[in-house]
Amino acid sequence: MELQEPFDIEIENIVYSIFPDEEDAYTIFKDGKEYIQIIKDTESSWLKLSPETGLPLFGMDEEVNAIGQEIQRVIG
Numbered sequence: 001m002e003l004q005e006p007f008d009i010e011i012e013n014i015v016y017s018i019f020p021d022e023e024d025a026y027t028i029f030k031d032g033k034e035y036i037q038i039i040k041d042t043e044s045s046w047l048k049l050s051p052e053t054g055l056p057l058f059g060m061d062e063e064v065n066a067i068g069q070e071i072q073r074v075i076g
Helices: 062-075
Strands: 007-011 014-020 025-030 033-042 045-049
Touching: 007 062, 014 062, 033 062, 045 062
Parallel strands: none
Antiparallel strands: 007 014, 014 025, 025 033, 033 045
16 A cells, blocks of 8 residues: 555644554644654544554544544545
8 A cells, every 4th residue: 555645634723734654544743743643443433552652542532533533534
């Protein structure tokens, strides 16, 4: 699978820059700084990755899910 180009999304007047990593994993920048890394878990669920270990952090995070849903909408 070819890596996609970075793109921006906007949620509630906050602009996030999305940088695709490997399949279904993304590095998110907010306010010009690296913010979080997320990975797709299921069709409707996204997980934040631990900055220390790179492993998924289980638990509901509305912002992470909102970003993931918008990524899914953009990339189709």
